[in-house]
Every structure is written in C-alpha cells, then in structure tokens.
Amino acid sequence: MKIAVVGTGYVGLVTGVSLSEIGHTVMCVDVDESKVARMQAGVSPIYEPGLSEMMESNIEAGRLSFTTEHRDAFVDADAIYIAVGTPQKEDGTADLRFIESVAGNIAEHLTGYAVVVTKSTVPVGTNDYIQSYIAKYTDVSFDVVSNPEFLREGSAVYDTFNGDRVVIGSDRAEAASVVEKINRPFGLPVFKTDIRSAEMIKYASNAFLATKISFVNEVATLCEKLGANVEDVAKGMGQDKRIGKKFLNAGIGYGGSCFPKDTSALVQISGEAGHDFTLLKAVMEVNERQQRLLVEKAKERFGSLRGMTIAILGLSFKANTDDMREAASVVLAEELVLAGAHVVAYDPIAIENAKQVLPEAVDYAGSTEAALDGADATFVVTDWDEIKELDTGTFKERLTKPVVFDGRNCFDLDDMREAGVEYYSVGRPGIG
Numbered sequence: 001m002k003i004a005v006v007g008t009g010y011v012g013l014v015t016g017v018s019l020s021e022i023g024h025t026v027m028c029v030d031v032d033e034s035k036v037a038r039m040q041a042g043v044s045p046i047y048e049p050g051l052s053e054m055m056e057s058n059i060e061a062g063r064l065s066f067t068t069e070h071r072d073a074f075v076d077a078d079a080i081y082i083a084v085g086t087p088q089k090e091d092g093t094a095d096l097r098f099i100e101s102v103a104g105n106i107a108e109h110l111t112g113y114a115v116v117v118t119k120s121t122v123p124v125g126t127n128d129y130i131q132s133y134i135a136k137y138t139d140v141s142f143d144v145v146s147n148p149e150f151l152r153e154g155s156a157v158y159d160t161f162n163g164d165r166v167v168i169g170s171d172r173a174e175a176a177s178v179v180e181k182i183n184r185p186f187g188l189p190v191f192k193t194d195i196r197s198a199e200m201i202k203y204a205s206n207a208f209l210a211t212k213i214s215f216v217n218e219v220a221t222l223c224e225k226l227g228a229n230v231e232d233v234a235k236g237m238g239q240d241k242r243i244g245k246k247f248l249n250a251g252i253g254y255g256g257s258c259f260p261k262d263t264s265a266l267v268q269i270s271g272e273a274g275h276d277f278t279l280l281k282a283v284m285e286v287n288e289r290q291q292r293l294l295v296e297k298a299k300e301r302f303g304s305l306r307g308m309t310i311a312i313l314g315l316s317f318k319a320n321t322d323d324m325r326e327a328a329s330v331v332l333a334e335e336l337v338l339a340g341a342h343v344v345a346y347d348p349i350a351i352e353n354a355k356q357v358l359p360e361a362v363d364y365a366g367s368t369e370a371a372l373d374g375a376d377a378t379f380v381v382t383d384w385d386e387i388k389e390l391d392t393g394t395f396k397e398r399l400t401k402p403v404v405f406d407g408r409n410c411f412d413l414d415d416m417r418e419a420g421v422e423y424y425s426v427g428r429p430g431i432g
C-alpha cells in the first residue's frame with residue numbers, strides 16, 4: 001500500500017522505515033528541513049539499534065522517501081499516519097498543537113479517500129476531535145483510526161517486529177480492516193476495539209508500568225531501612241506469574257518522553273472527567289523523589305558537596321538511546337551544580353543532545369575512564385553495557401576516593417567489596 005507518515009521522530013521514523021521493510025511504499029514528511037535533508041541523504045537523525053541499516057536498504061529499494069511537503073506525501077496515499085509529538089504543557093495536560101497542525105495539513109491536501117491512523121499518544125476523545133476538525137475543512141471522505149504505539153526507545157525496531165499486540169481502535173470496520181491489512185506482514189496479534197478504548201489502552205498501559213516502577217522503588221526504600229535486598233525481593237515476587245518478572249528493577253525512577261508526560265496527562269484527563277486518580281499522583285510523586293536519590297545519598301555521605309568533582313556515567317534516560325527527554329541525569333546534574341559540585345559527564349551516544357539540556361557548568365569526558373580520572377565520587381545513571389561491564393577495579397584506580405553511587409544497581413555487591421569500593425546502590429545494603 002502507499003503510506004504517508006507525518007512526523008519522523010522516534011515513533012514516526014521507526015514506523016515509516018518498518019512499514020517500508022514489510023513492502024509498503026512509504027513517504028515520510030516532517031516540517032524540520034534539516035532533519036529531512038539528513039534523511040534524504042540516508043542518515044538517521046536518531047540513534048536506534050538497527051534503524052540506519054534498514055533505512056538505507058529501503059531507500060535503495062525505492063520504497064522509502066522523505067519530504068517536507070505534505071501534499072507530496074498525501075498524493076494517492078491509502079493511509080496517513082500521524083506520529084507527531086504530544087508533549088506536556090505547563091499544567092500537565094497534553095499539548096495537541098502539532099496534532100491540530102497535521103489535521104490542518106490533511107484537510108488542505110487530501111485529494112482522495114484515505115485512512116488517517118493516529119500513532120501519537122492522545123487523550124481520550126482526540127481522535128473524534130481530529131475527525132471533526134478535518135471534516136470541517138474538506139469534503140473528501142476519510143476515516144480516523146487509533147493505532148497507539150508501544151515501542152520502547154532503545155529497542156524500537158525490534159519491538160515493531162516483535163510487539164505483544166497491535167491495537168486498532170475504530171468505529172468503522174472497513175477502516176480498521178485497512179490498518180489490519182497494513183500490519184499483517186508483521187504477524188503480530190491484533191486487538192480491535194472502539195476508538196476511545198484504544199486511546200485509553202495506551203495511557204492505562206503506561207500508567208500501569210510507571211506504577212510498577214514506583215512500587216518497586218518504594219519497596220527498595222523499605223529494603224534499605226530494614227536490611228533486605230530489593231534484587232532478591234523482586235526476584236521472589238516476579239516468580240509469581242500474576243506479578244511477572246519485568247519492570248521490577250529498582251533504580252532512580254522512570255524518565256523519557258512517555259511515562260512522565262503520559263502519567264501526568266492521565267491525571268489531568270481523570271480530573272477533567274471528575275475523578276481524582278490518587279494512586280497515579282502518588283506514583284509521580286515517588287518518581288520525582290527517586291530521580292534525586294543519588295544526590296540525597298551523596299549529601300548524606302559527604303555532608304557538603306561544595307568543591308567536589310562528581311563524574312556522571314550515562315546521561316540518556318535509558319540505555320541504547322540518545323534521548324535526553326526527562327532523563328534523571330538532568331535533575332541530578334542540576335542538583336549537583338546547585339550544591340557547588342563540579343560535574344564531569346560521560347555517555348557513549350547522548351553527549352550532543354545532553355549539551356542542550358544539562359547546565360552549562362557541566363564538563364564532558366570522552367570515555368568512562370576520562371570521566372572518572374581525578375573525580376571524588378561517581379554517579380552511575382544509565383545502564384549502558386559499557387558502563388555495566390566496567391572492571392570494578394577501575395573505580396579504585398581512577399577516583400580520588402572510590403565512592404560509587406549507583407542508580408541502576410549495575411554492579412555485584414561482592415565484586416565491589418572485593419575491589420575495595422565504597423558502594424551505595426538502590427534498595428541493597430551499602431558497602432561502607
């Protein structure tokens with residue numbers, strides 16, 4: 001089929017490339033000219049394992065192209081995917097500015113029937129709004145289908161081909177069938193429902209996962225106070241199939257472009273619907289506290305941090321991505337600078353993006369070793385493989401005092417003890 005994808009961020013680009021990989025002819029459109037120029041030259045503007053190779057081969061095969069002109073992308077399109085951002089506004093609600101602008105683009109340039117497929121995460125009722133917004137400005141017929149995205153950054157391509165389900169929300173069976181047909185080559189289970197339920201599935205899923213993370217982080221805090229080890233506790237809990245093993249890793253909380261904004265949006269949606277979602281508010285509160293945890297632990301250990309040099313290892317909000325949106329490293333670096341510490345930061349991929357959001361006072365190193373050299377202590381913030389696989393002796397050799405605050409429980413307690421490292425992690429006994 002011929003497909004237009006509007007927005008080439010983490011979701012749009014991965015979706016466009018993957019749809020071309022399964023045989024569709026895809027034209028991606030973005031308003032960011034420099035991004036489009038890079039993509040036209042075969043360069044991916046984001047870091048996502050496996051994406052560049054797949055992008056190159058589909059451009060070469062003539063199935064994938066990029067433009068800044070909506071009109072070009074929409075000509076004869078069977079489906080138009082909306083994959084623009086829905087960021088958080090100051091008041092916590094979802095900002096639908098980009099969605100409205102795409103709806104305007106569609107109304108202006110639609111020349112024949114197409115199914116409008118909403119991939120962006122949008123509040124319940126937004127697809128109805130998109131439908132009426134477009135219909136106000138065009139006589140051309142179209143249908144709107146909600147098709148929320150569940151990919152995880154860092155494994156987005158893998159997830160697109162191996163997802164647990166494809167949710168298709170539509171009040172028109174024919175339109176739902178078109179989206180089902182588009183997705184058939186992925187071979188994934190399809191769950192069809194009405195539009196509002198599909199919109200809700202996305203928010204409820206993210207809110208539930210965030211709840212799991214904050215829950216285990218609360219358990220971790222208790223474990224520290226009571227002398228238990230959260231890793232064993234989570235393992236023991238996870239063996240119960242009703243609980244499941246996944247998303248039970250204690251740490252410095254969730255970040256990224258989805259969980260923080262989607263939990264916040266759901267609290268607002270709930271409020272507007274006359275319901276106080278107290279559980280989710282607590283989940284968010286726990287997460288905010290958790291993101292500052294390493295600074296709190298360092299202050300407890302050292303008293304004042306003024307004049308100290310602290311190395312931050314890992315900056316992106318999670319491993320295998322260059323995305324810095326809502327990364328704990330931002331909160332930590334700001335707190336450290338505020339406390340008078342000198343920060344030296346390292347990340348294998350995200351340094352250029354980090355420079356846009358970390359305080360100016362932060363210095364950057366070209367390797368973990370260079371970041372640790374001469375620092376007084378280190379914060380482990382992102383569990384990149386190369387950080388997890390660091391020889392524990394490195395901390396002793398490079399730091400002036402081998403004190404490690406680990407926000408991702410990357411290292412074995414016995415290894416750190418043997419290496420003579422003072423080690424504080426999350427929900428596990430400290431090694432003083």
Ligand code: NAD
Binds near residue numbers: 150
């Ligand atoms: P992003 O901010 O990375 O990318 C959005 C892109 O849309 C940008 O390149 C921007 O230039 C472009 N854009 C904005 N207005 C446009 C217009 N009128 N025409 C063409 N292009 C336009 O966003 P993202 O992280 O890919 O997220 C997109 C949506 O998917 C959001 O609603 C998000 O909540 C949802 N989502 C994201 C993830 C994730 O892991 N990032 C996962 C699931 C769902």
